[in-house]
Amino acid sequence: MAKPVLLAIDDDVSVLEAVVQDLRRKYGQTYRIVRAASGGAALDISKQLKERGDVVALFLSDQRMPGMTGVDLLQAVIELYPDAKRVLLTAYADTEAAIRAINSARIHYYLNKPWDPPEEKLYPVLDDLLQAWNQGHKPAYDGIQLVSARWGVGDHEVRNFLSRNRIQFKWLNPDLNPEAMSTLRDRGLDEGKLPVVLFGDGSSLVQPTTTEIAQKVGLRTQAQQEYYDVVVVGAGPAGLAAGVYGASEGLKTLLVEPMAPGGQAGSSSKIENYLGFPEGVSGDELAKRAYIQAQRLGAEFLTQGVTNICSDNGYHILRMTDGREVTCRVCLIATGVDYCWLCVPGEERLRGKGVFYGAALTETNTCANEEVHIVGGANSAGQAAMHFSKHATKVRMLVRGPSLTQSMSKYLIDQIAATPNIVVETGTEVIGVEGDGNLERVKLMTPEGEVTRDCVSLFIFIGAAPKTDWLPKAVALDNKGFILAGPDLKTKSKEDSVWKLERDPYLLETSLPGVFVAGDVRHGSVKRCASAVGEGSIAIQFVHQYLATL
Structure with missing residues (x-):
């Protein structure tokens, strides 16, 4: 300004x-x-x-x-x-x-x-x-503006990408902001093609991909070099920790992340059991600090996805979603997990249109003064419930089990019990979602029987689906898709010959020598932020040991 x-x-x-x-x-x-x-x-x-x-x-x-x-x-x-x-x-x-x-x-x-x-x-x-x-005085806003309908195709994806990357923008919802369409007309843009991202320099992106937005706002989408000592796939807590330690110890380090630094933890409204933060810290703030720290130490970040890894003569070649390739000596997989689908009727059609996975921070303002439903009974669901309770009129937690004690930390259980507009409904499952264009109703199986309830915002925080479907067959997985590493290659694998070398694999090394794994995507990992940070840190020790053998 x-x-x-x-x-x-x-x-x-x-x-x-x-x-x-x-x-x-x-x-x-x-x-x-x-x-x-x-x-x-x-x-x-x-x-x-x-x-x-x-x-x-x-x-x-x-x-x-x-x-x-x-x-x-x-x-x-x-x-x-x-x-x-x-x-x-x-x-x-x-x-x-x-x-x-x-x-x-x-x-x-x-x-x-x-x-x-x-x-x-x-x-x-x-x-x-x-x-x-x-x-x-109210200064005229000259930053990024997003014109999109709340339930429109691509709306949530664009808002989530901008929010998670801490890119300031003004959201113009045509249903609430009459000036939204006139703004498009003034720029000669088609009112029927949303979402549209408007920039202060007069340019715009119509129905953009996240890669197009990343390029426009200055995020790096192409690697600066063709070769790195270590490429970290995923920039959640494990990947960020590996980036900090790899760069600080002199390794030429690249982190590749398609969405935003922080991973699943980055969407947590408040983490209160992380060491060193007595008042708690948001996942976004923790991710921002780690990102700045890794960059300051020399790590490079790339806003891209990885579609495959292949090995050739001791080198690993990673293919990006844009078709470009990056070569490295060591690859660390730290892609984390996604929340699981409910797999109920109507879910796929209404995904992003009232049915969300995580996304508590992104959708906070849209749910102000509404009733919010949260599915799940673990810490992530509890953190989301506490966050929404500050904005929504009521938060209903739908918990399949008999109580929260088996899956949630006590400090969160106590906070939820003390928050009057949070209602915990145990023994309750979602069996269907309905709506014309966006979520309008949710069908539940409760201890009293089947009920249908009005609902426009349903946030799902259940299970952990590993992001491993892009990996080559040379990387051994367990029967749920988590990556096997170290001693688990011999005790958990269905095949006796997944490890081909005479030496034993390093603790976090996968069945593909020189490819390591850390964090929630690893078989047997503890699904906690601090544990992921620890694994990402010690993975660099094994990277050094592996490089010393070459």
Whole structure:
């Protein structure tokens, strides 16, 4: 945003220069100081500023000027900048006229010349006026704007990507913001093709992919180099920790993440059992700190997905979703897990249109003053319930088991019990979702039998589905799709010959030598943020050991 303008006007060049110097010394860092040598010139300048979209906070004008007096000028600029503060500079002989002008021209204040010292006679007056102006001024938004309907195709995906990457944007929902469609018309865009992302430079993206948005906002989508010592696939807690330790220990490190740093933990509204944060920390804040730390130490981040890994003569080649390839000596898989689907009628059709997986932070504002349903009884569901309870009228937790004690930390159970607008419904399962275009009803099986309830927002926090369907067959998985590593290659694998080398695999090494795994995607992992960070950290130790054997 351009700085607001303070416009000084006086036909006496020496006086005008003194006014400008006093204004710059006190206000130059916050405001842009503009000068004019006559009332007519000041009016022209004001019109030009208005056409460019600049804002004038204060006019400081001399009274006695040829052609147009100060009072006449300050009356004229009301039409252009009605909220700007107007101050008249007068000689002692003009005091009576200045007082009359306070009523006739709605002048906010008059000052007698000279005003030395300005610290006593000028700045206190202007400080009060500018403080009052700032309290009432709402700056015009010139950042990213997203025009999309709440239940429209692609709406949730775009909002989630922007939010998770901490990219500030203004959401214009046509159902709530009448100016949304006129904004599109003004730019010559098709009102029927949503979502549309509008940028401050006048450009736009219509029904964009997340990769297109990433490229436009400056996220890196192409690797800077063709070769790295270690490529980390996934930037959740495990991947971020590996990035910090790999880069700090001199390894040329690349982290590849298609969505945003933080993984599933990054969407947690508050993690209260993470070491070193006695008041708790949001997953987003934790991810941001780790991201900055890894970057500062030299790790490179890439907003891309990986579609395959192949090995050739001791090197690993990763193919990206855009078809490009990156080569590395060691690959660390830290893709984490997704929340499981309910697998009930209507779910696929309404996904992103009232049925969400995680996404508590992204959808908070859309659910204000509504009733929210949360499926799940583990910590992630509890954290989401506490977060939504601050915005929604009621939060209903739908828990399949008899209580929360088997799957949720006690501190969360206690908080939920003490929150009056959270209702825990145990022994309850979702058996169907319904709606025309968006979620409208949810069908439940309760201890009392089957019921149908009105519902527009259903958030699912159940199970853990590993992100491993892109891996080659050379990487051994268990029967649920989690990656086997270390000793588990021999005890859990269905095949006796998945490990081909004479040496034993390293603790976090997969069946493909030189490819390691860390975090929730590993078979037998503890599904906790701190555990993932620990695995990502120690994985780099095994990376060094592996590289030493080459």
